[in-house]
Amino acid sequence: MTESRWYSTSPPAKLNLFLELLARRDDGFHELDTVMVAIDWRDELRIRRSTNPGVQLSVDWTDGRTSVAAELQVDEDNELLLVPTDDKNLVVRALNRLTETLRLDGGWEVQLNKNIPSGAGMGGASSDAASALQLGWAAARETQSDLPETLKNETLLSLAAEIGSDVPFFLGDLQADRVVQCAHATGRGEKLNFFTLANPLHAVVIYPAASVSTAQVYSRCQVPDSPQSSNELLRALQGIAAESEFSLHNALQAPARGLSSRIDPALECLSKAGLTHCHMTGSGSACFALADSSQQAAIAAETLRSTFPGGALIRPVMSCVVPSEIHIA
Secondary structure, three states: OOOOOOEEEOOEEEEEEEEEEEEEOOOOOEEEEEEEEEEEEEOEEEEEEEOOOEEEEEEEEOOOHHHHHHHHOOOOOOHHHOOOOOOOOHHHHHHHHHHHHHOOOOEEEEEEEEOOOOOOOOOHHHHHHHHHHHHHHHHHHHHOOOOOHHHHHHHHHHHHHHHOOOHHHHOOEOOOOEOEOEEEEEOOOOEEEEEOOOOOOEEEEEEOOOOOOHHHHHHOOOOOOOOOOOHHHHHHHOOOOOHHHOOOEEOOHHHHHHHOOOHHHHHHHHHHOOOEEEEEOOOOOOEEEEEOOHHHHHHHHHHHHHHOOOOOEEEEEEEOOEOOOOEEO
């Protein structure tokens, strides 16, 4: 085989606007009711086919490790800035599984520039993996023209579900071949009902220089006797009900607060910034609050950068579509 051209995209993060536990499964996972929205806090991913076997992954921070460390107020070798380049990285795992499944020769050269923090509950690693699958398929088609396009959806969705519960969301609505911003997810989070927002969503996100273990958060959770429902939120997001009627919820927030002392200050500062619906996303530690406009979000983020106690990554964000556009060079 020959090397392919470079394929690139910008994997987005996500926010959980709603997350409830419905039951504990026999396999140790939980049945979830969650609503996810993609946001424009993005990593940058480039890959191409290589004649060398395996996945050669290089990782850096887009703004530079020194700059990000300064924002977080940590040393440059702090674990918050460390990103694995072996099969602990979901990009490597995704491309290895794609190679095995499609029986491809050779391997991959990959460049990942990080912006989305790890251990934040924002799905950065899952989004990178989903983008790697999409780029990998496109690059494989270039060097292996007999690869049937009809196998794409089934192959990518199967591999995504195998790699992680959040990965299928970032592939977008492959079956309907459309870009979307939101999904209502059930099961482990892999059963997805995609939909389009009636109006753009604006928010401010704080990552308070703390990583929280997803496993530890879930181990401290209890399934409620009467779980809350996401129905009103779903109706509001789709323009079926008035936006004033919805509320956000995250069943993982209370146990995560017990594991990290950095979450409460983030929620408190967001509330004092004049924003609404202050919540943690996923299993934490990132927290967010909604804004009425991109201008309000930008002003609030700038204020929070000067008032938040301690290091943090603070960004104004808005909803965006998944999957991200692929570029070829």
